[in-house]
Amino acid sequence: MQEAIGRAGTPINGGSAQSGSRVMVEARAVSKHFGSGEQVVKALDAVSVGIREGEFFTLLGPSGCGKTTLLRLIAGFEHPTAGAILLDGADISGLPPFRRPVNTVFQSYALFPHLTVAENIGFGLEMLGRPKAEIAETVAEMLQMVRMEAMRDRQTSQLSGGQQQRVALARALAPRPKVLLLDEPLSALDLKLRKEMQVELKRLQTETGITFVFVTHDQGEALAMSDRIAVMSEGNVLQVGSPTEIYEHPADHFVASFIGETNFLTAAVEGVDGGQVRLRLGGTLEVRAGLPDGMAPGPSVTVVVRPEHLRIADRDAGEGLPATVSDVVYLGTDTHYHLRLAGGEELFARVQNRPEGGEAWRVGDAVSAGFPPAAVRVLRD
Amino acid sequence: MAGPAAPALAPARTGETAARAARIRRNWLLATPALVLLLLAASGPLLVVVVYSVLEPGEYSGVVWELSGEGWFRVLFHRDIFDDTLSLADAHLTIFWRSASISLLTTAITLVLGFPTAYFIATRPPTQRMLWLFLVTIPFWTNLLIRTFAIMEVIRNEGILNSWAMKLGLIQAPIQILYTDTAVLIGMVYVYLPLMVLPLYAAMERLDFRLVEAAYDLYASRWRVLTRVIVPLVRPGIVAGSILVFIPSLGAYVTPRVLGGGKNMMISNLIELQFGEGRNWPLGAALSMTLLAFVMVALLVYVRNMSKVERRG
Numbered sequence: 001m002q003e004a005i006g007r008a009g010t011p012i013n014g015g016s017a018q019s020g021s022r023v024m025v026e027a028r029a030v031s032k033h034f035g036s037g038e039q040v041v042k043a044l045d046a047v048s049v050g051i052r053e054g055e056f057f058t059l060l061g062p063s064g065c066g067k068t069t070l071l072r073l074i075a076g077f078e079h080p081t082a083g084a085i086l087l088d089g090a091d092i093s094g095l096p097p098f099r100r101p102v103n104t105v106f107q108s109y110a111l112f113p114h115l116t117v118a119e120n121i122g123f124g125l126e127m128l129g130r131p132k133a134e135i136a137e138t139v140a141e142m143l144q145m146v147r148m149e150a151m152r153d154r155q156t157s158q159l160s161g162g163q164q165q166r167v168a169l170a171r172a173l174a175p176r177p178k179v180l181l182l183d184e185p186l187s188a189l190d191l192k193l194r195k196e197m198q199v200e201l202k203r204l205q206t207e208t209g210i211t212f213v214f215v216t217h218d219q220g221e222a223l224a225m226s227d228r229i230a231v232m233s234e235g236n237v238l239q240v241g242s243p244t245e246i247y248e249h250p251a252d253h254f255v256a257s258f259i260g261e262t263n264f265l266t267a268a269v270e271g272v273d274g275g276q277v278r279l280r281l282g283g284t285l286e287v288r289a290g291l292p293d294g295m296a297p298g299p300s301v302t303v304v305v306r307p308e309h310l311r312i313a314d315r316d317a318g319e320g321l322p323a324t325v326s327d328v329v330y331l332g333t334d335t336h337y338h339l340r341l342a343g344g345e346e347l348f349a350r351v352q353n354r355p356e357g358g359e360a361w362r363v364g365d366a367v368s369a370g371f372p373p374a375a376v377r378v379l380r381d
Numbered sequence: 382m383a384g385p386a387a388p389a390l391a392p393a394r395t396g397e398t399a400a401r402a403a404r405i406r407r408n409w410l411l412a413t414p415a416l417v418l419l420l421l422a423a424s425g426p427l428l429v430v431v432v433y434s435v436l437e438p439g440e441y442s443g444v445v446w447e448l449s450g451e452g453w454f455r456v457l458f459h460r461d462i463f464d465d466t467l468s469l470a471d472a473h474l475t476i477f478w479r480s481a482s483i484s485l486l487t488t489a490i491t492l493v494l495g496f497p498t499a500y501f502i503a504t505r506p507p508t509q510r511m512l513w514l515f516l517v518t519i520p521f522w523t524n525l526l527i528r529t530f531a532i533m534e535v536i537r538n539e540g541i542l543n544s545w546a547m548k549l550g551l552i553q554a555p556i557q558i559l560y561t562d563t564a565v566l567i568g569m570v571y572v573y574l575p576l577m578v579l580p581l582y583a584a585m586e587r588l589d590f591r592l593v594e595a596a597y598d599l600y601a602s603r604w605r606v607l608t609r610v611i612v613p614l615v616r617p618g619i620v621a622g623s624i625l626v627f628i629p630s631l632g633a634y635v636t637p638r639v640l641g642g643g644k645n646m647m648i649s650n651l652i653e654l655q656f657g658e659g660r661n662w663p664l665g666a667a668l669s670m671t672l673l674a675f676v677m678v679a680l681l682v683y684v685r686n687m688s689k690v691e692r693r694g
């Protein structure tokens with residue numbers, strides 16, 4: 001009870017990685033190749049990842065990076081070329097989908113057109129041979145949970161996209177799987193509905209306590225919903241962490257650029273002491289920044305500074321990098337400034353608009369772009 | 382509001398209506414020859430058959446224009462030529478029964494054989510499917526009679542099947558298959574199998590295989606996926622294939638004639654006999670009408686049952 005309240009109380013963006021809880025799904029050095037010979041496609045390349053019990057885990061990456069393939073390997077529709085898939089500690093690599101306590105919400109929903117809403121939801125339980133009374137009870141419960149009681153006896157073709165989505169969710173949750181797999185379930189919905197369903201999905205996950213593995217290419221969606229995120233690219237998992245870790249401590253260039261917007265700067269290394277490094281930016285600005293674990297930097301490193309951490313000041317008042325405003329985009333909540341540094345590098349700053357209306361710069365203004373030292377992140381090369 | 386606009390629009394609309402009417406008239410005109418032909422070709426012979434079935438048989442062939450119920454009567458009853466005693470026409474009943482059972486068996490067997498075949502083709506990559514379909518239709522390239530004689534060559538006592546089985550030591554003496562109901566059945570299954578595969582394939586090609594995955598995901602074993610998802614979804618193909626096989630099976634002539642060897646007749650052979658050696662056209666006509674009634678009743682029962690199954694889900 002205590003835990004349930006605590007979890008419900010955490011803000012959606014809390015990203016509380018449930019440390020200490022056991023691993024529910026594990027991919028051990030899983031590779032999946034399609035085709036053979038010259039045309040072989042390495043959809044997954046020795047991917048290892050552990051998904052903890054009861055967490056909302058997201059696979060995030062651009063189209064074609066292997067997210068669906070990993071999901072299908074967990075569901076059992078594909079079998080790994082190498083490596084193993086473990087569920088709750090047991091190797092399930094050889095089991096067919098119908099022997100895995102794992103259910104999928106398909107991107108296309110894949111509702112059975114010849115069955116009613118209630119029959120769709122009860123299908124899994126019926127296949128498991130549960131008694132009729134129990135099935136009826138669970139179906140009623142599920143219909144209530146996804147707020148579709150009124151649609152009980154409808155044909156699925158009579159439902160809207162959002163309603164089909166709810167039925168697909170109820171159908172996958174009804175057998176109470178250990179893991180629920182969701183492959184871009186919201187991508188077919190319009191923006192408003194998508195936002196609603198994000199909240200809805202999060203609520204369902206909290207209510208049921210089932211481990212969710214959610215696939216998306218939308219970083220905003222991933223940040224808003226996940227306990228932890230695995231960022232994928234070209235068949236590899238690049239980083240696994242809470243939304244905060246991923247956003248604030250991106251492991252590499254790809255993660256930094258894929259999650260949110262960011263500025264990349266080249267900095268000269270002045271000296272290293274312990275886990276810290278002294279950097280010189282733009283020839284003038286000296287900052288100290290933390291080094292990623294075990295990194296031994298060369299003569300120069302790449303650092304990232306998020307646009308919302310940049311501070312713009314008058315050229316003579318600031319202590320930052322001298323720059324010229326090259327473009328201004330007013331967006332209501334904030335204003336985007338594009339800046340050009342003396343060396344020709346481009347910077348992008350996001351400044352929140354204040355009620356009193358702060359200083360505003362115009363194209364061509366000579367300014368200074370500064371940032372607190374804590375905003376600087378050194379990337380691994 | 383519409384007042385001022387109406388007069389301006391009215392002439393235009395009338396013009397459009399007139400053009401449309403003219404177009405429809407022209408289309409009807411173009412369709413008329415075909416419609417007349419269809420009407421004559423379908424109803425003309427049927428009418429002739431209906432009329433002949435209630436006339437007296439002629440001495441050697443043809444009919445005598447005198448009303449008589451004898452043709453219909455003889456479908457079911459036999460009148461002894463010497464003492465006029467009546468008995469059930471056992472021979473006719475046997476032939477009806479054979480026709481019905483062989484046709485049903487042919488439909489069932491082609492369904493069982495055709496279903497996995499169609500599934501196999503539908504699950505090939507799209508580029509390969511055409512090749513497989515092409516292979517299925519190859520038998521249509523040769524004349525039915527030739528194909529039937531080919532079957533005969535395979536199953537006759539000195540044929541490929543028996544001589545190989547004997548060489549392999551499976552049997553000591555040849556098994557008599559030719560001129561049995563089994564031979565007719567084998568021939569019919571062979572001839573009508575493509576008619577089952579094609580509509581089944583058409584239905585399976587449209588099947589959303591993601592639904593099959595969804596069913597596997599929801600703990601359905603392979604058998605349950607077949608019976609609970611695939612079969613209900615390809616039901617239109619099953620219905621179409623069964624009708625396409627059953628109707629021509631019931632009226633099959635060449636296959637029972639060649640492989641049944643004249644002894645193992647089906648309805649069509651019996652009908653032909655009445656118009657030929659039997660010299661009883663009214664009986665032949667009445668038998669034709671009986672066959673037609675068979676087909677209609679069978680279709681009605683089948684479609685009724687299928688839609689009942691559909692409603693039950």
Ligand SMILES: Nc1ncnc2c1ncn2[C@@H]1O[C@H](COP(=O)(O)OP(=O)(O)O)[C@@H](O)[C@H]1O
Pocket residue numbers: 034035041042043061062063064065066067068069070
């Ligand atoms: N059945 C398949 N046959 C061949 N290539 C495939 C197959 N499934 C996926 N791929 C390839 O594997 C890669 C990863 O695909 P996928 O897992 O669907 O990516 P994502 O879901 O991240 O968009 C892609 O290059 C895709 O073309």
Ligand SMILES: [Mg+2]
Pocket residue numbers: 064067068069
């Ligand atoms: Mg995908």
